[in-house]
Amino acid sequence: MPDPRLHGLARDLPQLRLKTDLADLEHYGRDWTRRWTPAPLAIALPGTVAEVQAIVRWANANSVAIVPSGGRTGLSGGAVAAHGELVVSLERMNRVLGFDAVDRTLTVEAGIPLQLAQEAARGHGLQYPVDFAARGSASIGGSIATNAGGIRVVRYGNTREWIAGLKLVTGTGELLDLGRALVKDSSGYDLRHLAIAAEGTLGIVVEATLRLTDPPPPTNVMLLALPSFEALMRVFEAFRARLQLQAFEFFTDVALKHVLAHGGQAPFAETHPYYVVTEFASDEASEVEALAAFEQCMGEGLASDGVISASDAQAQQLWRLREGITESVARYVPYKNDVSVRIAAMPAFLAEAQALLAREYPQFEVVWFGHIGDGNLHINILKPDGMAQADFVADCERVTKVLAGALQRHGGSISAEHGIGLVKKPYLGCTRSDAEIAAMRAIKAVFDPAGVMNPGKLFD
Ligand code: MLT
Numbered sequence: 001m002p003d004p005r006l007h008g009l010a011r012d013l014p015q016l017r018l019k020t021d022l023a024d025l026e027h028y029g030r031d032w033t034r035r036w037t038p039a040p041l042a043i044a045l046p047g048t049v050a051e052v053q054a055i056v057r058w059a060n061a062n063s064v065a066i067v068p069s070g071g072r073t074g075l076s077g078g079a080v081a082a083h084g085e086l087v088v089s090l091e092r093m094n095r096v097l098g099f100d101a102v103d104r105t106l107t108v109e110a111g112i113p114l115q116l117a118q119e120a121a122r123g124h125g126l127q128y129p130v131d132f133a134a135r136g137s138a139s140i141g142g143s144i145a146t147n148a149g150g151i152r153v154v155r156y157g158n159t160r161e162w163i164a165g166l167k168l169v170t171g172t173g174e175l176l177d178l179g180r181a182l183v184k185d186s187s188g189y190d191l192r193h194l195a196i197a198a199e200g201t202l203g204i205v206v207e208a209t210l211r212l213t214d215p216p217p218p219t220n221v222m223l224l225a226l227p228s229f230e231a232l233m234r235v236f237e238a239f240r241a242r243l244q245l246q247a248f249e250f251f252t253d254v255a256l257k258h259v260l261a262h263g264g265q266a267p268f269a270e271t272h273p274y275y276v277v278t279e280f281a282s283d284e285a286s287e288v289e290a291l292a293a294f295e296q297c298m299g300e301g302l303a304s305d306g307v308i309s310a311s312d313a314q315a316q317q318l319w320r321l322r323e324g325i326t327e328s329v330a331r332y333v334p335y336k337n338d339v340s341v342r343i344a345a346m347p348a349f350l351a352e353a354q355a356l357l358a359r360e361y362p363q364f365e366v367v368w369f370g371h372i373g374d375g376n377l378h379i380n381i382l383k384p385d386g387m388a389q390a391d392f393v394a395d396c397e398r399v400t401k402v403l404a405g406a407l408q409r410h411g412g413s414i415s416a417e418h419g420i421g422l423v424k425k426p427y428l429g430c431t432r433s434d435a436e437i438a439a440m441r442a443i444k445a446v447f448d449p450a451g452v453m454n455p456g457k458l459f460d
């Protein structure tokens with residue numbers, strides 16, 4: 001056991017799994033950003049809530065910082081342990097604890113992967129509608145820590161809307177039972193919502209009660225080719241006016257090129273600069289409406305081509321063109337922007353952002369995609385082979401400052417759904433006022449007076 005402080009922890013908690021092998025420290029100390037060199041003290045894998053509480057008390061007594069850890073699919077460095085922290089991985093706490101048919105809730109341990117929670121809901125004839133590409137690895141706890149959005153927000157909203165209750169082990173080791181699945185509760189501050197999107201800075205979410213809903217209707221998937229960026233929001237308006245949209249996502253030809261480099265067939269004979277994949281509830285009437293929306297867009301010069309899925313397999317193929325983007329560009333260790341503005345502010349912001357990035361990034365490949373129906377854009381800058389990562393990041397940081405200024409003018413956010421973590425920390429002030437950040441610090445001091453919970457993330 002390399003660090004003597006760990007002896008006490010191992011002695012007090014004989015069932016606790018502790019890992020200190022170099023390979024484990026590297027594996028559990030990083031997330032998908034891969035920008036920081038992992039250097040945790042050790043990895044603790046508790047099996048019970050009581051063990052999590054004991055770990056937090058030990059961390060307070062020994063002045064050890066804790067990094068809560070789920071599937072580590074995060075893209076903002078929120079789960080990075082690079083300074084001798086104890087990583088507390090919830091991966092063993094991955095059970096479904098209960099289903100309530102009357103309340104329509106599913107209670108799970110926080111380490112359960114999103115996909116398993118979705119499958120458990122389906123097994124009860126219902127749906128947990130939060131969904132995104134990393135569903136197989138991302139944990140429910142991690143999705144709560146970042147208020148994850150994903151591909152169904154346009155229809156169902158963010159994670160926040162679906163958390164009926166959660167249990168939080170605070171920075172002092174206290175266990176709080178928040179929300180308790182009550183539909184109505186006007187008894188003061190809703191502390192549950194402070195834990196959501198807190199990125200583990202207030203405590204560790206150990207359990208969640210997920211609100212479920214009716215299963216999704218049968219759907220159709222349509223892929224549209226667009227001639228211009230300006231057409232995007234108008235196509236969105238045309239489809240939203242006629243259909244019950246389940247998803248409305250956009251990507252560029254550059255994104256498509258990277259996905260197709262990993263396999264699959266080009267969807268159209270010609271290439272087009274922009275694409276939209278949309279999914280909508282399908283019945284006879286909606287198919288007519290979808291066709292009408294498509295024809296309207298073609299007639300107004302907003303779309304240049306389109307294809308509608310004729311089978312589930314084809315729907316999946318169309319979705320792969322959008323969902324495969326992150327993985328297809330991973331080898332370039334992209335610098336990621338994840339920004340949002342109000343949907344109404346989207347056209348003006350898009351025009352400004354496009355000009356800004358074309359001006360500032362002539363030397364880099366820029367991959368645009370995202371959840372256009374939520375006002376959320378992902379802008380991935382690809383590191384050229386051979387360029388030192390530090391130089392690349394420094395240049396991207398310079399441009400992010402300019403982008404942050406544009407976002408501030410348009411009333412937007414520097415993090416739509418990935419969290420602030422380490423990556424966006426310098427820009428928090430463009431999204432939140434000084435008074436708000438001061439209030440956040442004060443709240444952290446209440447939940448985590450010794451500052452052991454994920455220090456250095458969100459703010460210093
Ligand atoms: C996505 O929408 O695919 C994700 O948020 C991931 C990303 O930005 O790479």
Ligand code: ZN
Nearest residue numbers: 150371378417
């Ligand atoms: Zn996304």
